[in-house]
Amino acid sequence: MEWRKLPTDLVEEILSRIPAITLARFRSTSKQWSAILKSSSFAKMHTAKAPKREDESLNIMLIDSKVFQVRISLDAPYVKVADNPFYLKDPRSNSSQVGVLNVFHCDGLLLCTTKDKRLMVWNPCSGETTWIKPRDIYRESDYYALGYTYDSKSSCKQYKILRVDRQDVPLINEYEIYDFTSNTWRIIGVATDWFLALYRRGISVQGNTYWVATQAWSPHNDFLLSFDFSAEKFQSLSLPHPFPDSILALSEVREEKLxxxxLKDEELQVLVTTSTGSWSQLLDVTAKYVITSSLFSKAMSFLADTQSKVVRCLNSNVLYTVQENKNIQTNRLGRGKRESIKHDNFECSSVLLNYVPSLTQTQQDHTRKRKSPST
Incomplete structure (x- = not known):
């Protein structure tokens, strides 16, 4: 029997058992398959039935205002960057891509700020894009995070966007929530007791977001700040031990562990949360293996492999691979014959993330792309 003659429910049953990264290639197969892959009912079926493969996780980088898939090899002198980026077409132009300024990952979705101050949620696997209209205007100093809560009635995730509108003098952090069920922003509150530096990146773990923040009052100690999307509240958490004058950065392990x-006094430490909420040491490397602050910065991104105990740090266009009892390995980013990638903005371009392909949708009934709003 030809596949075009198969009943739709049988096609859905077959496709629901195929990994998401493979399904992404089928979007152009036919209009029928494209409609299936965009439907919320199929996304829910796929989440329940698709095989969970550890090797399906990808590494992505934000390079030259575009999102690329990367393959990291310890044996090669350069990191292999995909020849073509994930294509994100600008709806306001027939010939150009969207210039991405920063990116935040949660549950297979990318929350992107653009170079022209727009905000959108993008699923590179399904191709779904949702442009978010601001309540007033977006600002370069804003912080954004994407998270979710569970709807007990539908047994589905309900996604929300957090926006922190930061003002430095006087220190005011006004925060608001965008709810995809109502497509509106709601002002939640104001916080004046903490400060987020521009280089601090939020990390999503199990639907909530975490940052390393700084106390607004003296002695201005760093602490762990979290936002609970269910309660829509911030919470202050203690770091495992004081880190005065250290370079601190956050990452996640499979969106399950923080x-x-x-880095202080040429000693690098990497800690990971345990199932009980405590911290365990993953890596401890001393100056013997040439660790200096010049290799790292507060704006860097990093990923940790808890199995092999390898940490990879991205600083500008250089990736450093750190292992215990081994010298640091340096890889320059390259695409094709290019030996390096030039960045327009250092702090906003050095982004390295894990990405788990999925057919996740921001709304259960959302099946069409929206038009980009004017700003």
Missing amino acids: CLLS
Whole structure:
């Protein structure tokens, strides 16, 4: 029997058992398959039935305002960057891609800020894009995070966007929530007791977001700040131990564990949360293996492999691979014959993330792309 003659429910049953990264190639197969892959009912079926493969996780980088898939090899002198980026067409132009300024990952979705101050949620696997209209205007100093809560009635995830509108003098952090069920922003509150530096990146773990923040009052100690999307509240958490004058950065392990990197006095430590909420040491490397602050910065991104105990730190266009009892390995980013990638903005371009392909949708009944709003 030809596949075109198969009943739709049988096609859905077959496709629901195929990994998401493979399904992404089928979007152009036919209009029928494209409609299936965009439907919310199929996305829910796929989440329940598709095989969970550890090797399906990808690494992505934000390079030259575009999102690329990367393959990291310890044996090669350069990191292999895919020849073509994930294509994100600008709806306001027939010939250009969207210039991405920063990116935040949660549950297979990318929350992107653009170079022209727009905000959108993008699923590179399904191709779904949702442009978010601001309540007033977006600002370069804003912080954004994507998270979710569980709807007990539908047994589905309900996605929300957090926006923190930061003002430095006087210190005011006004925060609001965008709810995809109502497509509106709601002002939640104001916080004046903490400060987020521009280089601090939020990390999503199990639907909530975490940052390393700084106390607004003296002695301005760093602490762990979290936002609970169910309660829509911030919470202050203690770091595993004081880190005065250290370089601190956050990452995650499979969106299930929080990972913390610190560098002080040429000693690098990496800690990972445990199932009980405590911290365990993953890596401890001393100056013997040429660790200096010049290799790292507070704006860097990093990923940790808890199995092999390898940490990879992205600083500008250089990737550093750190292992215990081994010298640091340096890889320059390259695409094709290019030996390096030039960045327009250092702090906003050095982004390295894990990405788990999925057919996740921001709304259960959302099946069409929206038009980009004017700003």
